[in-house]
Amino acid sequence: LPEYQTITETGTRTLWAVFVLMLLSMIVFVGLSWTTPISKRLYHIITTLIVTFASLSYFAMATGHGISYHRTTVTDSHRHVPDTTHDVYRQVYWARYVDWSLTTPLLLLDLALLAGLSGGHILLAVVADVIMILTGLFAAFGSEGTPQKWGWYAIACIAYLVVIWMLAVHGRANAMAKGGKVGKFFASIAGFTLVIWTIYPIVWGIADGSRKMTVDQEIIAYAVLDLLAKPVFGAWLLFTHQSMPETQVEL
Ligand code: RET
Numbered sequence: 001l002p003e004y005q006t007i008t009e010t011g012t013r014t015l016w017a018v019f020v021l022m023l024l025s026m027i028v029f030v031g032l033s034w035t036t037p038i039s040k041r042l043y044h045i046i047t048t049l050i051v052t053f054a055s056l057s058y059f060a061m062a063t064g065h066g067i068s069y070h071r072t073t074v075t076d077s078h079r080h081v082p083d084t085t086h087d088v089y090r091q092v093y094w095a096r097y098v099d100w101s102l103t104t105p106l107l108l109l110d111l112a113l114l115a116g117l118s119g120g121h122i123l124l125a126v127v128a129d130v131i132m133i134l135t136g137l138f139a140a141f142g143s144e145g146t147p148q149k150w151g152w153y154a155i156a157c158i159a160y161l162v163v164i165w166m167l168a169v170h171g172r173a174n175a176m177a178k179g180g181k182v183g184k185f186f187a188s189i190a191g192f193t194l195v196i197w198t199i200y201p202i203v204w205g206i207a208d209g210s211r212k213m214t215v216d217q218e219i220i221a222y223a224v225l226d227l228l229a230k231p232v233f234g235a236w237l238l239f240t241h242q243s244m245p246e247t248q249v250e251l
Helices: 008-035 042-062 093-115 119-140 148-177 180-211 215-242
Strands: 003-005 068-076 083-091
Touching: 008 042, 042 093, 042 215, 068 119, 083 180, 093 148, 093 180, 093 215, 119 148, 119 180, 148 180, 180 215
Parallel strands: 003 083
Antiparallel strands: 068 083
């Protein structure tokens, strides 16, 4: 008999709660933007777009969209009987990858502008980031639980290392060159980002990857991470930016 790994009431409530919180932070960020002079609104605009995309993707998932069932055939090893197999169908929330492919480049752009990263390095970081998310999507649909799924996962992790390199090496050097205050702020907010982002591939490995986490647990784990990576990150950036004129960028 096939086994189904699906969302329950707890997961659905979590998705709705995050949708509401993303929508509220969108309203707050729009408000902050309106009380800021137009020439200083770049971070506000980027950050508002980030929570807007997140609201859309959480709305889709809460209403049961952007999800598909992925089948894996598992061999049951019983003693004394010939091997039999059974199919496991698990929900894969592909709406997340649509969200991440748009929002992680925007989050990187926030950090890159803060640090004053060069155009070339911004491009490299963003392209590596998109490769990370899209190969992560291939990994999530890795055909029928074959080993090449972990091959895609490894490629995504290498792309992630390129992203880290751009921020930790070039980002930090440029931010430090802008002066002590900006350098310190960049080190804190980029450090926070690095810690939060690194938990995503770990959750993925336990949830989509090896399926040791239930779908509800996966939803809760990503909910906490998404709230920290988007509204908390965004509020921290916008409030600090307001009190730190050196972070201003002319574009
Ligand atoms: C995947 C799986 C493949 C390996 C790696 C991953 C990294 C994902 C990251 C996601 C960050 C998402 C954020 C969302 C915003 O709310 C795709 C999970 C490395 C870093 C910050």
